[in-house]
Amino acid sequence: MQSLEPYTAGEQPKDKKYIKLNTNENPYEPTPALQDALKNARSLRLYPDPLAAEFCEAAGKANGLPADHVFAGNGSDEVLALAFKAFFDSPVLFADITYSFYPVFCEFFKIEFLLVPLRDDFTLDAAGFLKPNGGVAIANPNAPTGITLELKELQTILDYNLARKRVVLIDEAYVAFGAESAAKLIPQYPNLVVVRTLSKSHALAGMRLGYALAQPHLIEGLRMAKDSFNSYPVDSLAQAAGTAALRDAAYYEGVLSRVVDTRTWFVRALTEMGFRVLPSKTNFVFAGHDRIKAAELFKRLRDRGVLVRYFDAPRVRDFLRITIGTDEDMQKVAAILQEILS
């Protein structure tokens, strides 16, 4: 066994009831339409469709792409892992502050990586990615900062790597909360892979569903990698639930706009309390305060029944990542923060 340094997910507490704002779950339930879909799913004694064709059809439609541009996986983490294996050589480029699973995938598959520093204001410096590489991974919006890179800037990275036949992977886990998707660039860029999850936008974290969008030759690469690890990664109930969710765009527009509205006033409230809040296009905010260390604030919130995420790492240890919950929960959190600060 190599000494892998594994990814640490946000805790799933069992000791008491928390306002749980630490793993970016959606505060609203998934579409009620999925109950019927679950009832009508194929018999569980049979293997699932290994390619999840119906789900891919629905995911394609939701993004204006044909089904052969879609690959389904057991959560976007699995899709990302398989993409790292399928497309990347040493060294992979990604930001110094981004989804902390990327270096773990590299370690798992023995791929070297190079970190590209974010600017001082935590925006992504596209120019820093214009260097020889074995593949590029960018979370857009980025996590845990919540900050978005404009597609125009992303295209400079895509163009550079297109000429060198290198894959650029855009991880859009949070794109539905207000950012612009790179999916529309797929017809132009045979080197672009866009990865999505239904965990946050579709309130289906418990169902483990993610997918990749790309031109068919890249989808084929992902399928080959899947068939070298687990032929049937997405179970029949997950396929049914995900398909129903992707088809009910109207329901999710309502859910997403509620989360965005809550984020808007919560950011304002934090700012009025003197927090520095990075501009978020996600279902979380990344915020810090001059008067109290983030680690200390994390503990005090926990003591008061509010669970948020703190990363004890260079450049980000002055911030907390706070998931946007319901209006009611966020009002409570705002009141508790006010109390701690006064």
Added chain:
Amino acid sequence: MQSLEPYTAGEQPKDKKYIKLNTNENPYEPTPALQDALKNARSLRLYPDPLAAEFCEAAGKANGLPADHVFAGNGSDEVLALAFKAFFDSPVLFADITYSFYPVFCEFFKIEFLLVPLRDDFTLDAAGFLKPNGGVAIANPNAPTGITLELKELQTILDYNLARKRVVLIDEAYVAFGAESAAKLIPQYPNLVVVRTLSKSHALAGMRLGYALAQPHLIEGLRMAKDSFNSYPVDSLAQAAGTAALRDAAYYEGVLSRVVDTRTWFVRALTEMGFRVLPSKTNFVFAGHDRIKAAELFKRLRDRGVLVRYFDAPRVRDFLRITIGTDEDMQKVAAILQEILS
């Protein structure tokens, strides 16, 4: 992308209605108790329990082991893949005829392997495994032969490798259909990993559930590997369904004995028709006939609406692997075979 030679699963046909005996699915439905379990599963908007604690508790209990001796995964293929990564160095030893995913995992993780030939009668030669290695993988009962290795012989392999601190992985996908499990040896052997699936024995192929049994230090190794690939591999509905299934031993005793009874008369019928049938302790038989080539028989069965599995590979291309279905289905298959042969 390395040129991986991926695993090929049995086809999931869509063109017409077949008697489907090609992927070793259970012909009976899973326990009705899982309907309630699915209804009471945790809200899908929340991430699943990353360690599937309740499921591990139930799997441990079903095998007389504590929950900390259990690791849960998204099907036994995922559990096997993570075990290859966590425990094996070059070269891994496995039989020349066995589950064809093993060499694929090796290729995926860049581990070399050595094949140990089965004897002419397709039994496993334990002595062939007593050589320096980076880990041993044995399917017991073996697939696609269906033949079982006695635990006493397995212990010679375990002892040899215990002295050399090498892991021996026993893949017991089919053990519930009449073979003896190595799980009882786990307290004695800190180098033993037993892998199980609920796909066949528990009629839950569609739900993707597998688990490993081992001493806690090995379980910890599997958890580290999981957290380097996908933190939450088993979704909340799968955890709920699997737990309910493992708790309903009485229901599954009935299912398993029906399959075994069907196998008994079907083997007799095949033998009477002049087939050579290897002695099976699984839910499939591996059989060939002197008078007709297996490849030809495969096609003729397919034309008549019966789907079985044919492997065009050295030593096994004279055989078909036929899953045991319901009595009704197997009676039809026996009649069709009779007709083809006459």
